[in-house]
Amino acid sequence: MTASRVLFLTSNGVGLGHLTRSLAIGRRLPPDVDMVIFTLSQAAPLVARLGVPVEFMVSRGHAQMVNREWNDLYRHRILGLLDEYDPAVVNFDGTFPYRGLLNAAATRPDLPWVWSRRAMWRAGRGLDALERAVAFNAVLEPGEFAATADPGATVDHRDQVRRVPPITLTERTELRSREDACAELGISPTGTNVLVQLGAGNIDDIASTAGIVVARLLEGSATVVVPISPIAETRPELPAGCHVVSAYPLAPLFRAFDAAVAAAGYNSFHELLDLAVPTLLVPNRETAMDDQVARATWAADAGVALACEPDDPVGIRSALDRLLDPVVREGLAEACGGLDDATGADEAATFLAGLVPGGRR
C-alpha cells in the first residue's frame, strides 16, 4: 500500500500558532497518510527537530519584498513542492490566503485545497480574506471554547464550513508527572510555580506588563518560569530571579505549574484551559485579526480563568493576588473540567484523510 501525504502550508512570520495547529492535526493523521509542512514561520527548525518534514520560505515581511514579487515566488515554491512531495491534499492554515497560494491552487485544480482558519476575528476585520474561500474546496474551522462570544466575520459563514472542536497539540494523557516536568525545567516541585507566557515577544512590547507580573509574583514567593520563544527577536526585560526556559512544545510539562499568566492567543488559551491550568489571561490587543479580548472576557465570565487588561497595573496586581490563592486556583481548575474535550485535531485529521483519493480513510 502506498503512503499518501497531506501538505500543510502555514503562515506565521513571527508566531507559532498556525504551525503548531498544523502539527497537531498532522500527527493525528492515520498511519497510511504522511505529513509535510511548508511554513513561513521562523520556528521551522523547532518542528524539524521533532522529526517532522518541514520546508521553509522567508515570509514577505522578513524578505521585505513587494507583494507581487513575493507572491510569485511563493506560488513557484508551492508548485515545486507539489512536484517534490506529490501530496494528495493541501491544507493552508492562516487567516489570509496569499495571492501566490490562490494562483498555485488554480494551477493544480486536480488537488483538494483546504483552508483551515480559526474563528474569533476582531469585529469588522477580514472581510476580504473571507472572499478568498472560493478558491478552496473546503474550509475547516478549528473550534473555540469561547465561540458564543465570537464577534467576527466568520460567524456568518459557520454553515458553509467544516467545524471541529478546539484543536490542541497535547492531550491530557500526554502530560508528564510534576516531578518529571519540574526536573526537565530545572525547578523545584515543592514550591508555587507560575508560568508567565505573554506572547512570542514580537507582536507587542510586553516588557512593561511582564515586568509588573513578574515583580508581583516574586513578591509572593512564587517561582516564575518565563519561556523564551526561540523565534523572539527581543527579550522582555525581567527582574532577577525569573527562571527562563526554552522548550517546544511546552504543554506536556504543564503539571510543573500551579498557575499561569498568559496572553489569550488560540493555542495557549485552549491548551491551558483544556489541561486545567489555573490561568490569568492578559489579552494582547495589538494582533491584526485575533480577538484575544473577547476570548479572555468570555473565560472570565464563564469562571474558567481570570482576566485583566494589559495596561492596567492595579488590575493586574489584584488579579495576581487572586491567582496566588490556592482556593481560587482549585476553583478554576475544577471549572475547566466542565469544558468540552478539545478533540478537534483528531476530527480535522480524519476530515483531511477522507479527502485522499481512493478512499483510504
Place this chain on the structure above:
Amino acid sequence: MSQLPPPPGPAQPAPPHAPPNARPDPSVDMRGALTALRREREWRDRMTALPSVRLAVRASRDTRRARRLALRVVRRAVKTLPEDRVAVVRQRLDDALDRPDPEPLADPRPPAARRRLAGVPSVDGDQAVDVVFLLLVADPTDDDLDALLTAVRRVQRDQGDIGIVVVTDSEAFHLFRRHGMLFEHLPPRARWEGREDDRRRGGWDRMLGRRLALLTDAWQPDAVLVMDPRPSGRDLALANLAATMREHVPTT
C-alpha cells in the same frame, strides 16, 4: 523534548515505499555539476594551499544573456562617440535586438536581473540590482555562516546593486535576520536522509539538484556560487568571494 511522538493510540506501522515518481527528474542536469563539485572538494583537500571558494560559477548561455552581454559591450563602446550620435546608435541597437519593451537609454541595467529583487531594498536604498547571485553554502557552522554573511554584506555595501540570495541548509535563521539577508532554505542532509522521500527519490544530492534547478528557475541568477564553509581556508574564501562577485558586476 527532542521528539514528539504520535498521540496515544494504536501502533503505527512504517509507511511502505511509494512507487518511483514518473515525472521527469530535473536533477539530471545538475548531477554532473554536483559530481564535479565533490571531486573538486576531495582534490582540494589535498591541496590545502588553494583557496576554498568558488567551486563553480555557472554562467547562463541562453539567448537573453547573450543579448544583454552584447548590449553592455556596445554601450560601453558608444560612450566614446559624440553625444549626438549616442542616442542614434542605441536606438538602432535596440531595434536590431528587437527589444519589445526598451529600457530608458540612460539605464544600463539589464531588465532580467532586476526581476526578483526589484522589491528588495538594497543596502543603498536602491530598489533595483544589476546582478543576482545564488550563494550555496551547505552545512556551515554558525560561526562560518556568520562570517560569510558579514562578508557578503560588505561586498554588497562596496559594490551596490548586487542581489544575493543565500541557499543553505543551516537552521541558524537568526543570523539571516541579524544581517538582513535573504535566504532560501534546504532540508539539512541529516534530516533528509532516512526519510521515505530520500529512499524514493535518490538521496540528498539529487534533492539538492532538483532544488537548485527550482531556485535557479525562480531567481534566474547571473551566477550560482558554491561556497565551501569549512574553516581551513575561510578567510581566503571570503576574499575570493568578493573578487568573484566583482567579475560579474558590469562596469558601465
